[in-house]
Amino acid sequence: MNRATLIFLGAFLALSFSWAGLLLSNVNSYGGLAPHFDETDNKAYPAQVPGLAAQGAQVYADLGCAYCHTQQISGGEPSADLTRKWGERESYARDYIREESVLLGELRVGPDLRNFGARDSTAAAIYLHLYNPQIETKGSTMPPYAFLFTTRKIVGQPSPLALDRVKVNVPAGSEIIPTDRAEALVAYLLNLRDSYEYPVEKQKNTPPKPPAAPHGAAEHKPEAHK
Amino acid sequence: MSAHPHQSSAATPAAESGPADASVRVPVLFLLTSGILWLLAGSALAFIAAIKLHTPGFLADCEFLTYGRVYPAALNALAYGWGVNAGLAVALWLMVRLARANLPGGSLLLVAGSFWNLGVMLGVLGILAGWSTSVPWLEMPRQVVPLLLVAYVLCAAWVIGALRHGSSPRLYASQWWLLAAVFSFPWLWAAAEAMLFFAPVRGTVQSVVGAWFTGGFLLLWFMPIGLAVIYYLLPKLIGKPIRGYYVAPFGFWSYIVCAGWVGASRLTGAPVPAWTQAAGAVASLLMLVPLAILTVNLLYSVLADGLSVLGRSVVLRFTAVAAAAFTFCLGRASLMILLGSPRLTWLAVSSDYLILYGVFSMAVFSAVYYLTPRIVRRAWPYAGLINAHFTLSFIGLLVGGVALELGGQQQGRDLANGVAFTEVTAHSLPYLQTATIAGVLLILGHLAFALNFVKIAFCPFVRARANAAPVPVELTRTAPEMEVAP
Secondary structure, eight states, X not given: OOHHHHHHHHHHXXXXXXXXXXXXXXXXXXXXXXXXXXXXXXXXXXOOOOHHHHHHHHHHHHTTGGGTOOOOOOOSTTOOTTTTTSOSSOOOGGGGTTOSSOOOOSOOSSOOOTTGGGSSXXXXXXXXXXXXXXXXXXXXXXXXXXXGEEEEEOOSSOOTTSOOTTTSOOOTTEEEEEOHHHHHHHHHHHTOOOOOOOHHHHHHHSOOOOOOOOTTHHHHHHHHHO | OOOOBOOOSOOSHXXXXXXXXXXXXXXXXXXXXXXXXXXXXHHHHHHHHHHXXXXXXXXXXXXXXXXXXXXXXXXXXXXXXXXXXXXXXXXXXXXXXXXXXXXXXXXXXXXXXXXXXXXXXXXXXXXXXXXXXOSTTOOSOXXXXXXXXXXXXXXXXXXXXXXXXXXXOOOOHHHHHHHHHHHHHHHHHHHHHIIIIISXXXXXXXXXXXXXXXXXXXXXXXXXXXXXXXXHHHHHHHTSOOTTGGGXXXXXXHHHHHHHHHGGGGGTTSSSOHHHXXXXXXXXXXXXXXXXXXXXXXXXXXXXXXXXXXXXXXXXXXXHHHHHHHHHHHHHHHHHHHHTOOSSSHHHXXXXXXXXXXXXXXXXXXXXXXXXXXXXXXXXXXXXXXXXXXXXXHHHHHHHHHHHHHHHHHHHHHHHTTOOHHHHHHHHHHHHXXXXXXXXXHHHHHHHHHHXXXXXXXXXXXXXXXXXXXXXXXXXXXXXXXXXXX
């Protein structure tokens, strides 16, 4: 056989092998993972993503938040994700099945956001942080997203979404309000909540606890087999 | 398949640059010019991104230059603009030379090349305008991808065409690597685009697809092109055949078989099946086999006679750095697996940077310095700028790599020890500032490179000046004993 043909064929086979081994087998094994229906709650988990949050996911992608923020909580050592209270448990593959585009992130320039909505943050605090992170977090290297806000004259009642006048510079009679994109983004962030414990994953991912037997039981067990 | 030196009958510049070189002059110059323009644009964007990492207020009001857009725009300009254009240019020239082909109608390639560049421009502008997919290395909006794939296939067809038109019955190591790269890239890309954007798979399988593509793009496009250049230039520049060339095929095949799997190691600790992560780790460790073989072939060929050989030519210094970077990055990847080094830190960025800059770009620089005088039949106008380019890019590579490496280690320790996040950020600032300084050095180097290139390629009148100035010997002609037949 012609050597060039051999190289083509070899490269093709090697690549196909990795494609079948890594991608095809994973599509087959958990590409069809279904939501878990909890009969006591009468709800399916993970829950459907509300419309505004789904729009916010697109803002999250277009602004490239995922280059600095991961969305994956690690459970075991040496990760300190759980002690940092970034999540209540490690992330499971099932958590992501409702997402159109899964952005796990590769680098933590900023904190993990996977369980952001379950932490004690309010929409007002997130708006302020997006507008200028330095206001509440001195020394943050997050860029200000002031372009997600507009300043407008107050006509009638001030907007309930307007930024806190005490914290930002705003001319008298005006207010700074989030644009639709900022509202969608914040809805998305607040919807990031992986608190539900799936029985299957919990059972699979929790290492069996050593039996809480009286002292010395572990040494006795092998002897029992003898 | 032989790599033994033989005496070429006439080693004058004219004989050295034969009809093969002349036949690809226009397409190679076109691809290189576009590649270099993308290199400048990409490094400017990367520089803005680097500043923003420690000075977030910089250009903060420009939405299209926000970090999350300017960084992927830089990455795509460098990977698809510089990486693919320059990679194809080098591949075409090498293939034509090694196959001893006379490629007719190469100017038709300009059409395909123009479409490729148009596509990359639309893609990068799309990212800046907010249509980024945010999937690392695949950010370009999916609408431009079909155009790019067709343009790529039409360009790459010429590389294959050169092989078929060639009169040489032998296939040298460089050609194996080129064939593998030219073929694997569209395969990887089309499959990943299809599975992510056209018929998206569900859940974190998407992340597996992304990691498979990224690993493949780095290890089956950038690395092989760099290796093809090193295999070709080293024997010519040191005047000796490749050491242990007979094991080169084992190096090639073991590399190709493992490379596709290595990407999965990017997912260590992610919510994907444990066996997938383990497969990536095992593949990274198996890469030690090709690593050992290629290190003997390449790095040992340079170092066997002592470092003094590097003084012989600046082109060789570029090639040698690429060979050393190859050994370093694969060795480092295996070591990181064994030591279980911290994940989701700057260490991951530094791995990619080493491949993209240390191996690929350094090798391509050496190839451009070697091939351009031969296809335009003129000497480099400013020999001093070549030395400046080498010094700047070598120091820049070293400083940038060390900064990311130490910064990543620090960040990993801080994250694992539960240090308050504001402290983690504060600790990483000095490293990020150092990385920006490295960026300045690299950009200055690129400017020196671009200036020299524009002069040699587009200003015929510099020939007279060049003859007056002393030009390093290997830039104008190859001494007979350095002519090594592939």
